[in-house]
Amino acid sequence: MCCLAVIVASLTAVSAVCEAAQEKSAASMRDVQAHFSACFHPPQDAEGSRITFYFSLTRDGQVYGQPRIVWFRFKGSPENRKLLAADFPNAFKRCLPVPLSEDMARTIPGKVYFLQFEVGAQGSKSTRVALGPYGSHGPYASDAIVIYRHRWAP
DSSP states (O other), X not given: XXXXXXXHHHHHHHHHHHHHHHHSOXXXXXXXXXXXXXXXXOOTTOTTOEEEEEEOBOTTSOBSSOOEEEEEEOOSOHHHHHHHHHHHHHHHHTTOSOOBOHHHHHHSTTOOEEEEEEEETTEEXXXXXXXXXXXXXXXXXXXXXXXXXXXXXX
């Protein structure tokens, strides 16, 4: 019974954080990053993982199409890796729609961005979130699984 109370309290806190983040419209990409930082909670047992999505947003802050996982690092069993790879997109989608200001709603559609979550040893308390335009993130780490890498034609 005690565990159930903790789970209910955690879900209530997550909902409150997401609602608070959705009240303020994002006027810049820094605000969009702050939205994902406040709303995103990594799946359980994701410590030490890093995942990068490519995505585009619509004028109303929804994701256009499906976010594409392009990079995923997880040090664990292949079974847990598959479970986490499925859980991360769901955690991403729970943060949608991103509330956009009128100016952002005019300028953001059609552009591709990367969003990277790096989960530290303490889970969501130490998750680092990076957001930027497509192609602006750094090199892949040697222990990562590259799911998709865009190659330019010569």
